[in-house]
Amino acid sequence: MSITSGLNAQPTPEVIVDETADASTTIDTLRGQIDALDTAIARLVAERAQLSRRIQTARINAGGTRIELGRERAIIDHYRSALGSEGASVGEAVLRACRGAR
Ligand SMILES: C=C(O[C@@H]1C=C(C(=O)O)C=C[C@H]1O)C(=O)O
Numbered sequence: 001m002s003i004t005s006g007l008n009a010q011p012t013p014e015v016i017v018d019e020t021a022d023a024s025t026t027i028d029t030l031r032g033q034i035d036a037l038d039t040a041i042a043r044l045v046a047e048r049a050q051l052s053r054r055i056q057t058a059r060i061n062a063g064g065t066r067i068e069l070g071r072e073r074a075i076i077d078h079y080r081s082a083l084g085s086e087g088a089s090v091g092e093a094v095l096r097a098c099r100g101a102r
Helices: 025-062 069-083 086-097
Strands: none
Touching: 025 086, 069 086
């Protein structure tokens, strides 16, 4: 299975802004949309972390290691392909968030 096949990415919703509004109203509207996206991103990362920890626990219980670097490299490559050069940093941050104990 490819990395992407389990993802259910949705298109970014259309940005609806009143073109006659003043700048501060436009900024408030767009910031509201950014806040909603950040909430969704955080929820997805938390959901991802739960799945990741289940895999890590299963592997440890089977006598393996918590970390699998080859798989992590593929994930970072995926983020780089999707987001450009800064995508690798995003992928690394996501992996870190999914590794820590909670
Ligand atoms: C979840 C896994 O275990 C670890 C965590 C990973 C992740 O959060 O994506 C990836 C590789 C492993 O270091 C896995 O092997 O898939």
